[in-house]
Amino acid sequence: DVKVTQSSRYLVKRTGEKVFLECVQDMDHENMFWYRQDPGLGLRLIYFSYDVKMKEKGDIPEGYSVSREKKERFSLILESASTNQTSMYLCASSIPGQGVYEQYFGPGTRLTVT
């Protein structure tokens, strides 16, 4: 089974701190994604990556950056955390071009910025 793990389930940070969220997948997937999930808004794409060192902005990239130095690892960085970044963050991975575009999700990191 595909396994996507995220470094923390719960995280509390202060305004202005630099925050790193780590995601690792064990199935050699090319695509990796970062979403945030807020009540009533569904999942919104922050960034995705289709290969090592490649990244594309999603719908809401402002205030975030990403890093993909290895195929299995995709990091989300909040350069200076703000209270409006309090949310659930979900990482996902998928294989492109297989006809079924299922994304495999991690358990999520609930980040609170105070």
Next chain:
Amino acid sequence: GESVGLHLPTLSVQEGDNSIINCAYSNSASDYFIWYKQESGKGPQFIIDIRSNMDKRQGQRVTVLLNKTVKHLSLQIAATQPGDSAVYFCAETLSYNYGQNFVFGPGTRLSVLP
């Protein structure tokens, strides 16, 4: 961007009854759709997918119906069980994006009553 679905509604059904969860999508060009299930404290999990050249697809205890005329998806769960309690999301994309640009709905919370 295009949006999928409505604000988060809740559906309560008796155990053993059938459940129908609805989703409206707004991009008439979308040609690939997925339903996800998200249990409390977990990431979304793939249930079933359907392409726009189909009206209906069946899985184990689940059926997805696609009505392209009114841009509507539904997920039917037969003989609903307590383990079906979760939030259900629909997601749409254009298949030429190889699953890199899904738009997710806000979800519907399904509660199964004993």
